[in-house]
Amino acid sequence: MDILAFDFGGTRGRCCLARADGTHGEVVSLARAPEEDGARWLARLLGCGRELVRAAGPMRGLGISFGGPVAPDGRVISVHVPGWETVDLPGEMARAFHLPVSIENDANAGALGEHRFGAGRGTRYMAYFQVSTGIGGGVILEGRLYRGAHGLSGEFGHMVMHPGPHAPQYATGKPGNLEALACGPAIAREGRAALQSLGQAAPPGLTAKDVFDAARAGASWALAVREQAVAQLARGVAAAICAYDFERVVIGGGVALAGDTLFVPLRAAVTQYLPRYLEGKAEIVPAALGDNAPLLGAVVAAAERT
Amino acid sequence: MDILAFDFGGTRGRCCLARADGTHGEVVSLARAPEEDGARWLARLLGCGRELVRAAGPMRGLGISFGGPVAPDGRVISVHVPGWETVDLPGEMARAFHLPVSIENDANAGALGEHRFGAGRGTRYMAYFQVSTGIGGGVILEGRLYRGAHGLSGEFGHMVMHPGPHAPQYATGKPGNLEALACGPAIAREGRAALQSLGQAAPPGLTAKDVFDAARAGASWALAVREQAVAQLARGVAAAICAYDFERVVIGGGVALAGDTLFVPLRAAVTQYLPRYLEGKAEIVPAALGDNAPLLGAVVAAAERT
16 A cells, blocks of 8 residues: 655645555655745645545555654744744644654654665664754664654754854854755855856845856856855764764755765865774765655655555 | 772873672772883772772772784783883783783773763764863764774864864874874973063963863963864864764863863864764763773773673
């Protein structure tokens, strides 16, 4: 039987049917719903889920990936979308579908997905960094998801790497945290600032991808912005390696799609920030499942629960 | 039966007989040997151990706390004392005493000691920061010592918190790491610099303790140095909490003996560097076992092995 899985991302929601065994996971059919406030968004996605189930028949379980902290009791805290605080998300899902429900923070789900089906296969000590709208992290220790004392482990994006009066702030985080320095919107912000300092107008809607594309094409403003972003991200990755002694760090999310233009300088910079005896101990690799990592991780969580 | 335990610290060696059960550990008799190069130091401590054993009779096991990284095969890397690279420390100990040998990095041993007998009792997710000659860390997860993929977890002192061309460097670490900013000798270095910038001669051998004493007495130069050191240490502690989601952080080593003059501003500063949903989740407390934490941790490791 299949698993019904939901992905409440920072900026969009998706719902899928998936098949999973110990080594392979597959999204069978997928529906999307636009972001609105939490309660209305939930209603839209519930509708999508009902249609998928109607077409497919009985499900084994239901998994949720949520783009924000998830407390051990399943309560969710969203830093991007208002209205979630009053929603009992796992409870609503259980009532709507009469299925056992698992819920994970999206970075934890991404870690589970990449570990079981993607770039983390075969490792026992792995971190997953999701670098996109924000920076989230998930941790696999001894082959299992490590959640921490309050379900809040792996918050690498909130490590304050650059404090001080001029530290940038992002969303609800503290000034100078890794997220404010190296997530997608932060890289875009620095790109716009670099162009403006050259007296050039930044294209409206400039993204981190545009910055990496311009760097690959050799634009000096973009190379400087990339160098800074890579150095900050490297310091965060190196700090995570110092803390945990991982064997592999998998980097996913939109920013990781930049490929070698990110990973080649990133690997060199991480080495620069590690003590000699930790140099080269952890591989730094791109995620393999792309957008589907959290969704497939929610499937893993649901399959293991049932 | 008793346990024979050795503590090879950054700057001194000790050997003891100890008694331990599940909740209580006690140093029965203790001998010290001065630091020289690794091989000669080892010979001196072996002599101390033989005398203790001769007086006490058969031992249950032998535990070692070592002030530097310990590989999974027991090989040690010293960053302070030359000559260890060629010494098979656990092997020499096993041959000398015909006992089962356990060896742990000193911060891991300190974490074990504080968790079992000291300020970490009753916790399941705990960090131990040893702030003295350097900054080491040990991690307890789900009630057990967490070692990482290569026995190198908890290297919080090596997280690079303040990079750049003017970043201070300490021992063999990378410039701007937490150790170079907030360990005892780093605080003393900043104290000397502060006095010199006021045109005052720093007393020879000024220590971190002198800086904290002067801050407690209200000296403005010392308050400024303390504020900086506390801010850096707080950023490291907060980064560790973001990474692991601990319920308690125990801070030991010589610097932690400063008491409230350290811990009151430290707790406030840690909060400042955590995302709101992690504020107050982890207690920050001084170690309870003082100097004996690594020694008693070595006893725990040996007792659990036998």
